[in-house]
Amino acid sequence: MTSPSPSPDLADLLARRRSAAPDALAAPGPDAAAIARLMEIALRVPDHGRLAPWRLVLIEGEAKARWIERLMAIAETREDAPKARVSTRKLADAPLVVAVISAAVPGHKVPEWEQWLSAGAVAMNLLNGAEALGFGANWLTGWHAYDDRATALIGVAPGERVAGVVLxxxxxxxxxxxxxxRPDQVVTRLSP
Ligand SMILES: Cc1cc2nc3c(=O)[nH]c(=O)nc-3n(C[C@H](O)[C@H](O)[C@H](O)COP(=O)(O)O)c2cc1C
Structure with missing residues (x-):
């Protein structure tokens, strides 16, 4: 296999990508063809042991409206209800929400940490892929990624974790x- 030819446009896109504010995201969202392309991009990530230790849940339309209603009802029961309400509202505007669920295999010779990292790569590919297709995106967690009652709404099983939702x-x-x-703040070079 040879190296790919340089793609200055792609490099530019990656160097300039910026998350969109959740409330700046509106319809139209990606159509079926764009979602299929986005999924192809999202799943093309390094995955030690080929475990595919992640899965995605697409949330849009009527299902999204019901999901937010149910999240709001749970938010109201929490001690931090005012904060949870605000954080839930952030999910409301984007036409498509993709929940990235880390489904790491415990006790495997590939450490769970590496499997979680692969789920993070899926979310990152969604951000870059969305931008490449002309959409804005934002990767969020929030209370709903950690509250068992909320994660149950999207079918998160015991042992799975929510890497985030990508709006x-x-x-x-x-x-x-x-x-x-800046690179000079965090990048060093190993001395010989
Ligand atoms: C795992 C993860 C979870 C995040 N959760 C939140 C969140 O709950 N609320 C929030 O405002 N930003 C959250 N962020 C940050 C947003 O994605 C933020 O908009 C982003 O860092 C903006 O920077 P960018 O333009 O470099 O992408 C999270 C980021 C990551 C990686």
Missing amino acids: IGTAAERAAERERV
Whole structure:
């Protein structure tokens, strides 16, 4: 296999990608063909041991409206209800929500940590893939990724974990650039 030819446009997209604010995401979301393409991109991640230790749940339309209603009902019962309410509202605007669930195989010779990292790569590919297809996206967790009653709504089984939900839609506006860590702050070179 030879190296791929350089793709300056792709490099530019990766270097400039920016998450969209959840409330800046609106319809139209990706159609069936775009979702299929996005899934192809999302699942093309390094995966030690070929365990496919992740799965995705697509949430849109009527199912999304019901999901948010049910989340809101659970949010109201929490001690941090005002905060949980705000965090749940962030899920409301994007036409497509993709829940990324880490389904790591415990006790396997491939450490669970490596399997969790692979789920993170799926979420990251969703962000980059959405941008490449002309959509905005944002990767969130929040209380609903950790509350068992909330995770049960999307079928998260015992032992599985929510790596996050990726909100996807048409970004009404590009988010302002945020301050970035400079390479010289975090990158060092091993001395001989
Ligand atoms: C695992 C994970 C969970 C996150 N959860 C939240 C969250 O619950 N709420 C939030 O405002 N941002 C959350 N973020 C950060 C958002 O994705 C944020 O918008 C993003 O870091 C913006 O930076 P970017 O433009 O470099 O992508 C989370 C990020 C990651 C990686």
